Amino acid sequence: MNVSSEFISIGGNRNPAAADWDEGGLQLLAFGADNCIALWDPQDEDLHGVQANLNGHTKAVNAVKFFTTELPDVSVLISGAADNNIRIWRGRRDDRPKFECVKIISEHTSPITGIATLPGTDVFATGASDGKVKIWKLVHNADFSTIDVELTQSITLSPKYFPLNLALASLDESSTVLAVAGTRSTIQLFISHETQFNLAATLTGHEGWIRALAFTRETSNADSDLLLASASQDKYIRLWRINRGDQLPVASTALSDPALGVLGKSLSNKAHWIVSAAAKHSVTFEALLLGHEDWIYQASWRHRDGKLQLLSTSEDNSLAIWESDPSSGVWVCITRLGEISAQKGSTSATGSAGGLWIGLWSPNGNSLVALGRTGSWRKWTYSAAEDMWAQQVAITGHVREVKGVCWSRDGSYLLTTGSDQTTRLYSEWKREGSTASWHEFSRPQIHGYDLNCIDAVTNSQFISGADEKLLRVFDEPKGVAGMLNKLCDIQASTSANLPDAANIPVLGLSNKAIQAIGDDEPVENGAEDEREAVDPSTVIRKSALDFNHPPFEDHLARHLLWPETEKLYGHGYEISAVAVNRDGTLVATACRASSIDHAVIRLYDTKEWLEVKPPLKAHSLTVTSLQFSQDDKYLLSVGRDRQWVVWERSTEPSMYTLKFANPKGHTRMILSATWTPLEQPTFITAGRDKSVRLWQIEDNDVQLKATVTASAAVTAAACNSKLFNNKIMFAFGTENGDISIGSAPVDALNKADVAIIQSELSSAKTINQIAWRPREVGGQQQIAVASDDTSLRIFNIENPAL
Template identity: 75%
Template sequence: MDISPEFISIGGNRNPAAADWDPHGSRLLAFGADNCIALWDPLDDRLRGVRSILNGHTNVVNAVKFFPTGSSNVSVLLSGAADHSIRIWHGRRDSGTGFELVKTLHDHQSPITRIAALAGSDVFATGASDGTVKIWRLVHDADFSSIDAELLQSITLSPRYFPLTIALATLDESSIILAVAGTRSTIQIFVSHDTQFQLAATLTGHEGWIRALDFTRETSGESSDLLLASASQDKYLRLWRVHRGEELPAVSSALNDPALGILGKSLSNKAHRIASATSKYSITFEALLLGHEDWIYTASWRHKAGKLQLLSTSEDNSLAIWEADPASGVWVCTTRLGEISAQKGSTSATGSAGGFWIGLWSPDGSSVVSLGRTGSWRKWTYSTLEDMWAQQVAITGHVREVKGLCWSRDGTYLLSTGSDQTTRLFSQWKRDEVSSWHEFSRPQIHGYDLNCVDSITNLQFISGADEKLLRVFDEPKGVSEMLSRLCKIQATSAELPDAANIPVLGLSNKAIHSIGDDQAVENGEMDEREAVDPASIVRKSTLDFDHPPFEDHLARHLLWPETEKLYGHGYEISSVAVSNDGSLVATACRASSIDHAVIRLYDTKEWLELKPPLKAHSLTVTALEFSHDDKYLLSVGRDRQWVVWERNAETTYALKHSNPKGHTRMILDASWAPTEQPTFLTAGRDKNVKIWQIGEGEVQLKGAVSATAAVTAVACSRDILQGRLQFAFGTEHGEIGIGTASPGELDKVSVTMISAALSSAKTINEIAWRSGKVEPRRQIAVASDDSSVRIFNISEAR
């Protein structure tokens, strides 16, 4: 089997230190995504999204930093995680194999919080929540083919605090300056003497935790002053000047700015004196930058066309670009990107979009990217012709475990759902000769963790959550027209609502109307004195764009209206399946008794429950699936048994076969095979996939495949290809295998395992085969606990 990745979607970790853009070598952006590191090229014209994912850490990745190699071919990536380890990865641009792990450091005793590296030297620093900062030297040969790291110094911070941010800079030919700050309101400045750093000054002024520090030279000259930017949860940025010599620099006019009012009194300009082995220096307060309305997470410098600019990102949903006014020298915000605070998106039940956690300049300084609370990246590029920043397509992904996924009935799009309380729709943007995968709609933004999803028709799906009921959603006209325009998915002529929104304090998506841009908002039959809720209408132009939607659209305008709720279960919904003709829905919930471990059936015309529910299991039913002709319904559960129910009338099912000891441990998934004689597969915690066939009055075990870990997902392709049956299975450790067998020889299964580099880092929750009418190649979609959704191409090896 040839197995290659087609698409990877994964959301970024909400940690200001968890991303970096490589200015040399790979030119890729690396970001922490759950326990993994995702690699993405934001400047890729083909918009291929996440290129690859590096697995290795055993806990959440908190800090990612590219070591400045200065080489156009070699990249060295440093990553730190909550597993207390620092990992060093090596990548070559010409190898095409991506990055490989070359060294793991276990010197810290607590989660790593930050990594800083110094260009032009081999020094890097790491901070951890054990209250220490460690200074390292990267030991390598000229082309970085062998890499090691030696610990130079361990600094215990006093008074003790967590270092949330670290910055390094060259002070002069003999010394390095180190700035450290975090869960206190002061900044500690260390200066190196020989190889050891000593505390030289403590800068006061901020009134909250400090989240970001960044050094730069004021001009490109080596002898120019160093500037340090600090960003804090007190909503302010401060600039500090490191000046060489006994004399103090000219007093900053910012202190006398009347606009600062009472703040001016707290801006002390006390000079802090520090010294290296060869020179004396002063550190003075330079400027206070006002403008953000909430915590500030990142601050980073760039030199562009002789101008010095500072990029900051904040919890107030904005990025700001600051520069000094040439006439007065006062620092002002020249550009603000992001969302106006008043416009909250419905990204959570409360409607908070949650701010920007990371902001990065591209290596050439012409683009900026930012990561928000929903795990999605946003990207802006500066157009010199129009003299403005334009938003462009970036990448999105789940930020918690992905629990369920399914293809639409015709295979044109993929739905995924998970513990981040969202359901997302992915499809292919088809343009000229190029196509790329993107998130096109976020049909459901919920207040409960979502567990399962299935398509009823191409325009309707059902999902189950931790709330005891199931919800049915219909595609709105705005989404249908967008998918037709961008993905070449045929639009329907059915009567559809225009769009949907979540009312304030509500959990149900309500249908709303779109109106023309020049149309007045009318109150209808309401009291004229009552204002119209602006969220209950949407302008037609809002849904009319020629590119995949940006995060702001996904979070606000691309919900699907909810049409039905299905009640009956007493606990959290565990599984849902829709019959192949779309007329029935079977559901189950978490259970520890036979009364709750029932399967409930609903018809999709009237949405009424068909009584009585199906009783056989004594514990949670983990998976349900209808056979291809809907003659049978298969259920498996934590009670280790599988049950086959047979259709005995138009809509009712009765117990036909069961095996209370189908596996020696709980059964976690099951799937029907498209063979003439009814055949199904079951996957269990006993590390086996078993193949069963219904014969004359009995069910026989025809074959078994053993895995190295508990098998948590199994799925059979919907058709026999070249006389071979194909199925995919996934394990608790993230491994994925493709099995093939002849329908006549089910005891002889050949298995191809997907390589570890392409596999998931955590449990596989669901696998779904794409229906073959869409792609000439076979494709599977995989949902995993590492928060990724992956699509793989599968073809016969040549």
């Protein structure tokens, strides 16, 4: 069975060291995403997003660094994670970049915090929260077909601190300099003598933890002075000059700059002398860069158009490019990108995106990318004609476990929800002259509780359940419907009386409907006191909802919420499952429970949104999965009490009564259940006992027709709603991230064929839900998979069950 990856959405880890853009080799950007490393090509004009995920680490990836190979078709990537391991990956150019792990290093005894490489040499350094920095040599042949490592030195930092960042540079022809800093306000410089590094100087001046270090030569001339930039949580960047010779360099005029006022007195220009085997060098303070209003996470150099520029990112939501003024030598911010912090709010729903954690230059220096708190990347490209940086489409993704996934009723878009308290809508951007690409088009819900489950009621309405004991119903606003129609060719089915957009009131959890106003119209305060200022989040201009490309993170976090139309009460604990029947008239829900009183299934009609009493009682523990049969005649429920129950619709269309129950359906808890499209009612259950079972209702009884065994606990199962070549198609996922596709002939269900999707395409953690797309795409079936590794994946399945 031919299975290929169509789309991967995954959010980046909030760690300034957890991303790097390869300047040579395959020119990919690698970033830590939970336990995985995601590979993305921001220069890809077809905008295919994340191309592959590298699985292997067992805890969050903290540091990622490319090793310069100087070969066009080979990349070497070094990654470090909270599992204390360093992994070395070799990548080669293929249809999709193919990376394999060639070496695992387990020398550190605590989580890895930073990695530094030195282009042109085989040396790299790693730091960990055991307070140690280790120096390594990469041993390889010319084409990197064999790779090994040698540990050349282990430095114990004294006084002990966590090395959050490291930087390496060639000091002169005989020596290398290593800068180390982290959870102290000082920078330690080590100089190599032959293969061993010794502490040579400690630079003081910062007043907070130091988050970034970067070396560069002042000009492209190899004999020019070495500059070190250090960025700190004290909101300042300091530049240090390392000058060769016995004479001190000319003091920077910036130190006596009257604009610095009192601050100038605290800028000591004490020289530190360091000696290598070849020469003596002085280290002096060069400049203080002021302008950020919050912690600074990143600093990186680039020679662009003959000028030396420094890129910095900060918790204040901005990204700055600094340049030295040619006449005065004072460093000034020439470009600031990101968000203006006037609209700071407590959550991303009211304006604050929570800072930019990572900032990287593209290999050619004409693009920038930055990663924010919401796990989304932003990208800007420089336009020489307009002399400005223009924002471009980048990638987004969940930053915590993705718990629920469902397609719209017609399969035109996809909804996901998860523990990062957001619901996201994905669809395909269809544009002329280019292949379609998947993007996030709306963030209907930004919440204060972890979200657990979701289902579509109609093509423009969905229901979600969270840890807050109630369910919420959302309707598609006109602004989103218009954008999906224009960019994705999805026909709007919304009625005319729907609002244009929605917002979350300050301190609220319910999305309120708001109307968009024209760009020239004045903002009316209505009957409010005229002296009261208008809350800017209650007003949206029509131009803010007019897109000719998928929305950027700023719009997703602020303008593309869906208004909430109903709340459903009744449950006493966190919502665990929700299902809407096939004709969209009835919703079944369940909550976490440890007693028969709470393990009930509640039904609500979707016309008046009233509960249909009485609730359905049969389970004694949490109901984990609910699904209505194709004709709505039956409702299937399974739970942690190891039993499955089939409820039958009675004379009243919305009433269901207990028809069949099996208290020992599996030997361990049942975690998922799904109906097949067979005329003879047949359903599938999956459980922690590593089995998937097919049951059929015949002659007023339920028979076990087949059992498919899996390699681990089965946590999700789904069946396609159509038959293929007289076979049923089903998919199931396990606790360790494996996904299997199975098919079984209608007349011999016990002869099921099962194929496991290859491991490089699968998830790194538990599969939470699988959903088949209700329609074919180009003769292929598609499944969407939600996983604990924070990823949403869409797979193409060719020639199913033929």
